[in-house]
Amino acid sequence: MRTRFILINTSHAGNVGAAARAMKVMGFDDLVLVAPRWSDVLVREETVQRASGAVDVLQRARVVATLDDALDGVTYLCATAMTPRDFGPPTVTPREHLPALAASDHAGVAFLFGSERFGMSNEDVYRCHAALTIPTAPGYGSLNLAAALQVIAYEWRTALGGFAVAGGPEKPPVLADAQAVAGMLAHWERALVAIGFLDPAAPKKLMPRLNQLFNRAQLTVEEIHILRGVAKAMSQPGAAARR
Structure with missing residues (x-):
């Protein structure tokens, strides 16, 4: 299933690099930035440094002007919003929602992340089919953008079947008769x-x-x-x- 991560109005170059790294370790490489603060954010020094080897994800990434421009080929949208919106899509945790989505016949899925300062706008959330919320400690739900993306990417990869543990499973021991x-x-x-x-x-x-x-x-x-x-x-x- 085609998977895209969309960052909307990103203001910190380092977060773009860290997001690319988080995507690559989970096997994803389709990154789109909607109206970031820096037009050259994909090649800025801080971005490349924080990518820590995921430069190929940055090289494939696109910068577009509007969310509409980022949605080609996408048939299912997931917002990432901690606070439920009135009249918005259902708010669900990744673990309860993503397995069924992975088993669906959607051609393309996109995960939307809002700006570091303001999160996602109501207008963008309303366009989504589901709003994913990451369960956090009561009283402190502040997640760094790249950290939130890493959690979502991990849960989505797990729902898709995951990866084998490096080295493969050990052979079971032969019990004595x-x-x-x-x-x-x-x-x-x-x-x-x-x-x-x-x-x-x-x-x-x-x-x-x-x-x-x-x-x-x-x-x-x-x-x-x-x-x-x-x-x-x-x-x-x-x-x-x-x-």
Whole structure:
């Protein structure tokens, strides 16, 4: 699904660069600026520095005069507004709203962000199908523009299916079977007798308890080898004296 991030009346060049960085780490690259404070904001030094390697997003970005100019190919608009508007679209959290949107057949989705000083105008919010609000601590909901964009980009990427964790999932460990555990316990029993820890004439409940302990541990094949190595070391001449 085509995804666009639109920044309206942005006043700080650094926020544009930081927004580009936030987009790139989530795999998005369609950025449009509507009437920013600086006409050359995409190439300003502060912008490039804050982009931190996401220069390709800046190079693809466009600067346009009006919101209408930014909406080509977009069929669903999401405002980002902390305060619900009378007569405006429903206010929802990204996590509750975006999964259903990701499953829809819209050709293009756009996320709109207002100016750092004034947020989004009522007129722009009214044009949207939904107003996304990020749940924050009561009494302090002030989010930096790029931080808010990062949250929305993450939630949208997650709704679209997300990315695999770097390196891929680890292979599940191979658990030892019952025969291997029984063999290891027999080895331990001999070693414990050898060092005088277990009296074979009065074993009490030591071995059944060890059996239950190792069953709860869900031992792997590698761990069985380690425990057998410990038992072998305990059985060496002089092990009892070293105790």
